[in-house]
Amino acid sequence: MEQQHEPAPPARPLAALPALPALPSSARCAASCRGAAKGRTALSRRSLLRAGGALALAAPGPAALAGCGIPPAGREGEADTSTDHSAREKRIAFSNWTEYMDVSEDGGHRPTLDEFRRRTGISVKYTEDINDNVEFFGKIQAQLAAGQDTGRDLIVVTDWLAARMIRLGWAQRLDAAELPHARANLSAQFRDPDWDPGRVHSYPWTGIPAVIAYNKRATGGRQVTSVTQLLDDPALRGRVALLSEMRDTVGLTLLDMGKRPEDVAADDFDAAVARIQEAVDRKQIRRFTGNDYTGDLAKGDLAACLAWAGDLIQLQADSPDVAYAIPDAGYMTSTDNLLVPAGARHRGNAQRLIDYYYEPRTAARLAAYINYVCPVDGVRGELARIDRKLAENPLIIPDREMTAKSHTFRSLSAAEEKAFEEKFARLIGG
Amino acid sequence: MLGPVRGRGPAVRGPRPPVRPLGPATRKRLVPYWLLLPGMLWLLVFFAAPLVYQASTSLQTGSLEEGFRVTWHFSTYADALARYSPQFLRSVGYAAAATALCLVLGYPLAYLIAFKAGRWRNVLMVLVIAPFFTSFLIRTLAWKTILADRGPVVSALGSLHVLDVTSGLGITEGDRVLATPLAVVCGLTYNFLPFMILPLYSSLERVDGRLHEAAADLYARPATIFRKVTLPLSMPGVVAGTLLTFIPAAGDYVNAELLGSTDQKMIGNVIQSQFLRVLDYPTAAALSFLLMAAILAMVTLYLRTSGTEELL
Numbered sequence: 169m170e171q172q173h174e175p176a177p178p179a180r181p182l183a184a185l186p187a188l189p190a191l192p193s194s195a196r197c198a199a200s201c202r203g204a205a206k207g208r209t210a211l212s213r214r215s216l217l218r219a220g221g222a223l224a225l226a227a228p229g230p231a232a233l234a235g236c237g238i239p240p241a242g243r244e245g246e247a248d249t250s251t252d253h254s255a256r257e258k259r260i261a262f263s264n265w266t267e268y269m270d271v272s273e274d275g276g277h278r279p280t281l282d283e284f285r286r287r288t289g290i291s292v293k294y295t296e297d298i299n300d301n302v303e304f305f306g307k308i309q310a311q312l313a314a315g316q317d318t319g320r321d322l323i324v325v326t327d328w329l330a331a332r333m334i335r336l337g338w339a340q341r342l343d344a345a346e347l348p349h350a351r352a353n354l355s356a357q358f359r360d361p362d363w364d365p366g367r368v369h370s371y372p373w374t375g376i377p378a379v380i381a382y383n384k385r386a387t388g389g390r391q392v393t394s395v396t397q398l399l400d401d402p403a404l405r406g407r408v409a410l411l412s413e414m415r416d417t418v419g420l421t422l423l424d425m426g427k428r429p430e431d432v433a434a435d436d437f438d439a440a441v442a443r444i445q446e447a448v449d450r451k452q453i454r455r456f457t458g459n460d461y462t463g464d465l466a467k468g469d470l471a472a473c474l475a476w477a478g479d480l481i482q483l484q485a486d487s488p489d490v491a492y493a494i495p496d497a498g499y500m501t502s503t504d505n506l507l508v509p510a511g512a513r514h515r516g517n518a519q520r521l522i523d524y525y526y527e528p529r530t531a532a533r534l535a536a537y538i539n540y541v542c543p544v545d546g547v548r549g550e551l552a553r554i555d556r557k558l559a560e561n562p563l564i565i566p567d568r569e570m571t572a573k574s575h576t577f578r579s580l581s582a583a584e585e586k587a588f589e590e591k592f593a594r595l596i597g598g
Numbered sequence: 599m600l601g602p603v604r605g606r607g608p609a610v611r612g613p614r615p616p617v618r619p620l621g622p623a624t625r626k627r628l629v630p631y632w633l634l635l636p637g638m639l640w641l642l643v644f645f646a647a648p649l650v651y652q653a654s655t656s657l658q659t660g661s662l663e664e665g666f667r668v669t670w671h672f673s674t675y676a677d678a679l680a681r682y683s684p685q686f687l688r689s690v691g692y693a694a695a696a697t698a699l700c701l702v703l704g705y706p707l708a709y710l711i712a713f714k715a716g717r718w719r720n721v722l723m724v725l726v727i728a729p730f731f732t733s734f735l736i737r738t739l740a741w742k743t744i745l746a747d748r749g750p751v752v753s754a755l756g757s758l759h760v761l762d763v764t765s766g767l768g769i770t771e772g773d774r775v776l777a778t779p780l781a782v783v784c785g786l787t788y789n790f791l792p793f794m795i796l797p798l799y800s801s802l803e804r805v806d807g808r809l810h811e812a813a814a815d816l817y818a819r820p821a822t823i824f825r826k827v828t829l830p831l832s833m834p835g836v837v838a839g840t841l842l843t844f845i846p847a848a849g850d851y852v853n854a855e856l857l858g859s860t861d862q863k864m865i866g867n868v869i870q871s872q873f874l875r876v877l878d879y880p881t882a883a884a885l886s887f888l889l890m891a892a893i894l895a896m897v898t899l900y901l902r903t904s905g906t907e908e909l910l
Contacts, residue, residue: 234654235654237654239665303872305871432826454859455858468748469748469774582661586661586878596863597860598871598872598875
């Protein structure tokens with residue numbers, strides 16, 4: 169390592185700043201400086217800037233630069249060494265997405281959480297501080313890399329991020345013996361993801377089908393039923409949005425091209441990205457969106473888009489023009505998963521909460537409110553008692569036909585993930 | 599240095615004690631430095647330290663699995679510049695356009711408030727600042743409603759055939775404004791307009807009205823008065839306003855994200871995506887530094903040519 173710079177000088181106290189000649193730049197400054205100057209070295213704005221600049225350039229010598237860095241992630245299993253304080257501390261910090269928990273009519277309570285508190289005596293600090301997977305990961309990554317407690321005992325992240333956290337050894341292993349309901353009631357569809365076989369580290373909070381949505385008024389009554397139509401139909405030009413979630417957008421495109429996202433190879437991925445890129449270049453695609461497609465779709469600025477099913481049920485209630493279609497080629501289902509991050513102090517309490525939400529009655533109350541796919545078996549009867557129509561909605565409790573069309577994206581290695589994300593980022597313009 | 603004193607000449611006194619209390623003059627000289635201390639500490643912790651950290655990050659290689667180590671990988675800079683130069687140029691272009699629009703919109707308004715508003719002056723100033731009472735994000739999202747495809751603005755522009763012209767120029771797309779360059783520049787202009795108006799106002803307000811009278815007495819026409827008196831005296835405001843608008847606009851990513859499409863992404867969007875999505879921290883840090891260097895160079899050039907160095 170060649171030393172190009174001079175070694176950093178020891179930080180000097182401010183009082184010893186180099187005495188620079190006074191350069192009063194204007195009469196005004198001169199007047200204000202006079203008091204301090206009195207014929208000696210003046211502390212003028214410029215001398216200070218110059219000194220500060222010199223210090224700023226000199227201070228980060230090679231040593232300071234080389235001193236920074238991020239330590240390698242912990243090996244798998246390392247997360248499990250954190251001590252569980254659940255027996256003594258009857259509390260838990262639960263971080264979740266916004267509008268992902270049932271709220272009472274008056275908006276003041278969260279009924280299922282309140283019942284958990286009553287039943288177990290465990291108080292829950294519930295925070296809706298997750299808006300976006302990548303942002304949330306950016307927020308907690310530094311702490312986890314440093315081996316610190318994030319202050320959260322339970323978090324909900326989408327499957328690819330859950331996979332990454334497990335891969336990095338940043339998720340604690342769950343004790344199956346403490347999760348009787350969860351083990352018994354987890355739907356078969358979600359039992360064995362390739363990134364967490366046998367659900368050792370995670371349990372799904374919801375399933376999230378990505379399907380096609382359209383605004384009947386904006387399409388002039390036409391149905392939009394396939395990704396091909398989204399990408400090619402000239403009548404939709406400039407009024408189509410795709411999701412900025414790589415696995416959903418590319419996965420649905422792969423299915424449309426007759427490929428299985430479960431075993432996508434690099435050249436399949438490239439082909440799908442090229443197919444979308446071609447539509448982008450034709451100005452067919454207006455934007456890549458996160459949750460913010462809902463407003464545009466309801467207004468009709470978007471005629472058709474890829475959309476998450478739970479949003480659609482809520483959206484349809486307000487805007488009757490919004491319709492959805494399950495492509496014949498199949499659709500993508502991702503999951504949002506409960507994880508206990510490394511360093512969390514209350515794994516035992518977190519497990520009790522997970523198990524509580526796998527009791528059919530609790531799960532039904534939650535599903536009735538948030539309208540996403542319920543990953544719990546045996547909920548239909550309970551849900552019918554709350555709302556019969558919801559219980560028959562295949563977007564909440566998938567029937568056999570729906571389940572057969574559901575696909576998931578293969579879990580990716582770190583290198584693949586980086587390469588794929590980079591290509592996708594290029595596609596969406598960033 | 600101070601050896602024992604030999605001889606006892608009348609002019610030479612004994613050695614002074616090595617530690618002496620600071621004389622009042624010294625203490626006085628140090629006062630400004632002590633007063634600067636809090637600010638300097640602030641800069642050190644929240645500016646210098648992160649800067650060093652980012653500089654280090656930009657020279658690292660690695661992944662989350664293996665960790666990141668400093669390998670003096672300077673070619674990250676060249677790669678980043680080569681790959682993302684379109685977004686760089688676009689950022690500069692959009693920020694320059696927004697700054698120019700802000701100046702065109704802001705100068706008359708600041709002039710009006712400073713010279714013609716009379717007792718409405720304070721009310722108008724509050725109105726200029728009022729948008730800050732809502733969040734940046736909400737204000738930007740509001741533009742999605744204002745510029746909606748079937749909204750009144752776009753319909754009006756369409757029936758006046760303005761959109762035909764702007765489409766021809768390539769700043770809108772067919773019969774829509776959202777998800778086009780025009781929408782992004784509009785959003786930037788709107789969001790940073792107060793940063794232009796405030797310094798303009800404060801320098802215009804200081805212009806002595808009697809100078810106008812004097813110029814008029816010397817047979818200057820109103821246009822001449824403006825060109826020879828008002829404009830030169832307001833130059834510090836113009837320079838400060840353009841800087842306060844251009845610098846944040848060039849690094850902004852919210853407007854491009856919400857109001858733009860894939861072809862309107864700015865360098866801020868790339869940095870965000872490299873940092874959060876691709877997890878390529880070195881490239882993100884290198885891009886940040888390149889942006890900073892580019893802005894610094896442009897600002898220096900601007901200050902040199904506009905001759906208002908006293909702003910520094």
